[in-house]
Structure formats: C-alpha cells, structure tokens
Amino acid sequence: MEFFGIDWSEKHILKTNTKIISTSDTEEIKAEELKKDIEPWLSAIFQSEHLSLLIGSGLTSAISFLSGVKPQEMWRLTLAHALANKIKEKADESAIKTNRGEANIEDDIRIALELINGLNIIDDARGSELNAELNTKLLEFINSILKTENDFLEKLNNEDANAIKAFNLLKSFILSFTSRAASRERLNMFTTNYDRFIELACDATGVLLLDRFKGKLQPIFRNTRLELDYHYNPPGIRGEPRYVEGVARLTKLHGSVDWKFEKDKIIKALLPFGATNTHPAIPKNITEQVVIYPNSSKDLETSFYPYAELFRDFSSAICQPNSVIITYGYGFGDSHINRVIEDMLTIPSTHLVIIAYDRNSAKEGEPNNFGAARERIIKFLENKNSAQCTLLIGEHFGELTNLVEYYLPKSAIDRLTIKMQKLKDNRGDKGKGYDNSETKTEEQE
16 A cells, blocks of 8 residues: 555655655664655754643553563453353444454453443343442552553662663653743643653653643542633843743543542542552542543433533644644544544644554564554544654654654754854854754744
8 A cells, every 4th residue: 555655565664854764674663864854854854833742651661571570451351240251242343344453452341331330221130230340340440550550660669671661761751842932832641541640750851841730639530621821020020921831731531540439429539550359549439430431432422411411622723724643652543632633733734643563463574463552543644634744653763762862853952052052153062972853943932
C-alpha cells in the first residue's frame, strides 16, 4: 500500500514538510543528519497558537521497558458467569466494528457494564452476580496498574540506573511540550492512561497542572471547565501580572485509578503513586465507585458521567484554527477520539503529528508483520490531506531514547543558553557544532 509517497510496508517511516523516508534498513537512518531537519520542524510546530498532546499507553510501555518493569497487561476478562461467552462474543464484534482489531479487557469491561445495566432494569438476579464478579476483576486490573507504578518507584528509590534513565527521559519528554513560551496558549495534555506517570514527571520537573478538580484536602471534579491560570507580579510592577512558565492543562479522557464517585460527586482520592493493593483509598465497590472508563462507544459517550464533559474539553481544545495535536503511544483504537481529530483536520490551518513505535514481529527473512496500530493509522490517514500530517513511525522514531535525544525540541525555558547563542550569532561566532534549531524568535522569548 502506498499513499503520501510512503511505502507503508517498511519498518521506519518519516514524513515532514520537506522529507519523506520509508525504509526497513535501520543503518540507513542517520539520526544526527535527520535531526537537522526534524528538530527545527517540530520546534516550529510546537510554537503553534494552540498545541495539544495526546498520550496513549505506549508511553507507559516505553518507560516500563526501559526501566525493566512489567507494564500493566491488557488481558481479556476471564469470567465464570453464565453469560461470559456472550460478553466475549459481543466484545469481539465491537472491536471489529470499530476497527480496533482484537478485543481487550476494555472492550470486555464495557460490554459487561452494559449487560449489568440491562439485567438490573429487568430485575434479573444475574445482574448482581455479574457485578460482583466484575468488581473482583476490576480490582485485579487496578492492582496491576498500581503494581507497575510501585515496581518503577521501588527501582527509582533503589537508584536503579535503568529506572533513573527512563525517568529522566520521561521528564525531558514532558518538558519538550510544556515549556512553551508563556505568551502562547497553554499546552493541552490528553491521555487515555489510567496510571499517573505523567503526573509524577510533572511533579518532578515543577510543571504546574490545571485540571477540572478544585480543592486540596479532597479535590472535587468541576462540572464546568473554568479558564483558571497561574500568574505572578514582577517586583516593582503593579497591575501587570505575567503568565508563569511551565503550566499545562491535563485531561484524563478515560478516568484514573485515583478518581472515585462519592455520593453524587467525583473526588480525587489520596492514593499515592505506586500504592499497595491494601491501601485504604482503594474502594471496595470498584464498579460503582472507581472512575475508570473503557474505550468509547456511542452509548458510553452520553450515558456515563463525566465521560461527555472530558471529551467536550478535548474537542473544544483541538477543533479550532491554527491548532496542532501530537499523538504519542496512541494506536488510534478509540473511535470517538478519531472522529474528533477528523473534525479538526477539516480546518485547513490545523496539523496532526503522529509519533508511534511499531515493533515488527516478523522473524529475520520473513515479510514485515506489523501490529494493529499501524493498520489503524493507515486507515485513518487514507483520505487525509498530506500537508496537514507529520509522521514519525517505527522502532527508531518512536523509541523514547531516540525521540528525546535527537528529535524533540530542547526546553525553551533555558534562557541562558538562548542568550548565549544570540551573543555568538551577533558576533559572527557560530561555534563548533552550531545547530540553528536552538535559535529562537523574539516572540518565543
């Protein structure tokens, strides 16, 4: 298959405004040379008027792999209920219908929840039985997420070299996006992940996060999104507050392990990163209290609170002129997210950047065998405008180490480096190894 001038059967794919590469020969990828094209292009994109970042499970997988930690698995539900086979069949059908490929635990959870609601409507006792079993399975799922966090945290505390390197890469990854010039609109971060790796990195780097929650002791979810921000008053200047740097908005589209229902409100529980499975902040009734939503369907979009509110934030953030969205670790398996991005791309001044790691599962000498994510990305892009898309796909470009060290822009907060480079430029001394991607416009400063 070939469009955009790309042979999609190749392992590594790069498409920017000036360069297109599709190759399976890793030795052909010269990172130092490509950096001169990719980094300035991404630097320009990152300074767009509206910038959004969509993070999928690929980021957690990358951090887990680099640190030697087992990531949470997306296994299938193994229910003993009499309707277990029906749940599996409908989950498989749903995954095929929405072009997700093979079903996973999220599909199973969604079908099981819908079935429980239906059985409860007709007062069928099987509904409470299924609810009890699903509660146990969801607790196992949450514990697997917390175990990944806990294993990573233990390695960090024990000063494991791999974990420290992985965490530094994660912090650099986050800073590349969150260090926009304060005069620009804040970065909008969206994630489908239930874990808290993003929040951990933001805390460690001093990035201030804005979300829908209010309060400190028991943060409560706001039904409406207020455009709050962080400002400061420079010394000696009154009445002219300035924006604080390093601020971003975070929206967890599918909920989080530390969100839970309490009566008619949603609160953020005091559940530490990497908590053990005996922590008192983990509710007993998972299906009715924990705010974890599986991948979307038309029913879920309108039936489950606060699902609609979170996706309204997503659509309002990206569907506007001069908007850019970057996806990393997202496999385009959520039909509702895909529809919103498609709507965005109907605006000519918008742009989509896809960064995806795509492991080739074929053995040496066999034809390329790519996963469902590559197939979904191809299907999504088939009728899109090539000029509105930038692609970094494959093991080389999607690997977090290569991405951070070679291709993502450096943090714009480092003003001393910027000033030093400007002085060199003014003196005509560009210095050995000069890279013009580090120069910044007056507007960026």
